[in-house]
Amino acid sequence: MSDLIEYGQLFIGGTPVDPLGSGTIEVVSPHTEEVIGRVPHAGAADVDRAVAAARAAFDQGPWPRMRPEERIAVVTRIKDAFAARHEEMARLISAQNGSPISWSVLGQGLAALLAWEAALTVARDTVYEERRAGILGPLLVRREPVGVVAAVVPWNAPQFVAAAKLAPALLAGCPVILKPSPQAPLDSCLLAELAAEAGLPEGVLSVLPADRETSEYLVGHPGVDKVSFTGSVAAGKRVMEVAARRLTRVTLELGGKSAAVILPDADLGTAVAGIVPNAWMNNGQACVALTRILAPRSHYAEIAERLTAAASALVVGDPLDPATEVGPLVTRSQQRRSLEYIDIGREGGAPVLTGGGRPPSPGTGWYVEPTLFGEVSTTMRIAREEIFGPVICLLPYDTEEEAARIADDSEYGLSGSVWTADVERGVDFARRVRTGTFSVNTFSLDMLGPFGGFKNSGIGREFGPEGFGAYLEHQTVHLPPGWEG
Numbered sequence: 035m036s037d038l039i040e041y042g043q044l045f046i047g048g049t050p051v052d053p054l055g056s057g058t059i060e061v062v063s064p065h066t067e068e069v070i071g072r073v074p075h076a077g078a079a080d081v082d083r084a085v086a087a088a089r090a091a092f093d094q095g096p097w098p099r100m101r102p103e104e105r106i107a108v109v110t111r112i113k114d115a116f117a118a119r120h121e122e123m124a125r126l127i128s129a130q131n132g133s134p135i136s137w138s139v140l141g142q143g144l145a146a147l148l149a150w151e152a153a154l155t156v157a158r159d160t161v162y163e164e165r166r167a168g169i170l171g172p173l174l175v176r177r178e179p180v181g182v183v184a185a186v187v188p189w190n191a192p193q194f195v196a197a198a199k200l201a202p203a204l205l206a207g208c209p210v211i212l213k214p215s216p217q218a219p220l221d222s223c224l225l226a227e228l229a230a231e232a233g234l235p236e237g238v239l240s241v242l243p244a245d246r247e248t249s250e251y252l253v254g255h256p257g258v259d260k261v262s263f264t265g266s267v268a269a270g271k272r273v274m275e276v277a278a279r280r281l282t283r284v285t286l287e288l289g290g291k292s293a294a295v296i297l298p299d300a301d302l303g304t305a306v307a308g309i310v311p312n313a314w315m316n317n318g319q320a321c322v323a324l325t326r327i328l329a330p331r332s333h334y335a336e337i338a339e340r341l342t343a344a345a346s347a348l349v350v351g352d353p354l355d356p357a358t359e360v361g362p363l364v365t366r367s368q369q370r371r372s373l374e375y376i377d378i379g380r381e382g383g384a385p386v387l388t389g390g391g392r393p394p395s396p397g398t399g400w401y402v403e404p405t406l407f408g409e410v411s412t413t414m415r416i417a418r419e420e421i422f423g424p425v426i427c428l429l430p431y432d433t434e435e436e437a438a439r440i441a442d443d444s445e446y447g448l449s450g451s452v453w454t455a456d457v458e459r460g461v462d463f464a465r466r467v468r469t470g471t472f473s474v475n476t477f478s479l480d481m482l483g484p485f486g487g488f489k490n491s492g493i494g495r496e497f498g499p500e501g502f503g504a505y506l507e508h509q510t511v512h513l514p515p516g517w518e519g
Contacts, residue, residue: 091237181259
């Protein structure tokens with residue numbers, strides 16, 4: 035991807051318009067460290083315009099008043115347009131954030147497409163009005179759109195997260211203001227083009243690339259009814275604080291420090307093969323990544339050897355090379371953060387089994403070697419804090435009860451997995467870990483099931499009927515006693 039990609043206008047209310055400010059965002063390749071794109075930097079005045087357009091669309095426009103099947107038809111066109119260009123979208127994201135293209139086609143393109151499709155399935159099955167027999171008389175229970183939605187998405191999986199928010203919000207009847215990260219705004223500009231071609235009514239979608247200051251202004255805007263945010267715990271707490279001033283509804287999908295637990299009866303080859311790609315997925319820059327691997331002491335040496343060999347064999351390089359399995363981190367600061375945590379792990383006494391620094395090649399780019407620490411204890415910072423890089427911890431345990439305690443001994447509770455010869459044993463283990471999703475002998479995220487976190491990993495759920503419901507409000511209409519209708 036050698037040509038500079040430039041967008042000179044913002045997408046507000048469905049129309050390309052000139053920004054009211056002069057600021058720009060330069061998108062830098064984490065591989066070449068060169069500028070690959072530019073977009074306008076939205077400011078507070080642009081937020082005001084976008085909110086006003088969304089507010090008019092919600093308060094007077096046709097979108098929330100359409101029949102569900104009419105909205106489904108429009109969103110299906112967006113999904114189909116995305117499907118036709120999902121590989122282009124994946125390459126664009128990889129160029130911005132360093133995701134290996136082999137992973138990006140699946141995790142950035144096809145996964146986003148599945149999220150759109152899953153939301154359509156839920157929307158078709160949703161009952162928007164139902165009669166109930168109340169204690170005092172008949173009831174009509176209605177579900178209606180929550181209002182104007184601010185959707186704030188991160189740089190690590192921008193289209194997947196955008197689909198998780200946009201698809202259900204639009205299908206519920208909500209206008210949306212999408213705020214992409216300044217590190218990866220180009221794909222959202224492309225998505226705006228696809229949405230415009232699909233025939234969304236005026237005001238229903240705006241896309242505002244911007245920094246944290248503008249994001250905070252959007253989150254606290256009096257015209258916003260609902261905020262859906264994905265990002266760090268610190269930023270999520272700030273979002274909640276700002277939104278609380280106006281009792282704005284929030285969904286927060288935040289960090290993780292997920293455990294992959296290998297039970298003594300597990301097939302080690304299967305377990306290691308299943309864990310490694312999901313520990314170092316997206317260069318370790320994934321909230322659901324299996325960053326803590328728990329091994330029984332009875333098999334610890336063999337597991338450590340197998341994991342070390344598998345991690346050492348991961349191909350590091352140009353994210354757009356199909357052979358690459360680990361690409362560069364998104365920014366120099368993210369690279370520095372991972373290297374600092376590697377130093378912290380060494381200082382804490384954990385041995386480096388593989389990796390532990392910058393790779394010898396390529397000469398440019400924000401790369402960190404796939405790194406595995408052994409003999410990690412639960413008190414070490416590398417076992418407790420989210421690193422968001424290719425730095426993984428191997429923790430030994432003695433009993434299954436201890437393994438469950440270690441897996442649950444975290445301020446996070448987003449994901450995890452267990453590997454065992456007995457699926458029922460695995461399900462029983464899952465019941466003992468307070469985490470939003472958990473996999474047995476696999477690692478999966480199904481977009482028809484609720485996804486989200488316990489503890490500091492967030493509030494609320496995305497995907498499935500539970501995630502769809504986050505964009506609906508309930509109204510109860512009390513009918514006269516005895517009235518049949």
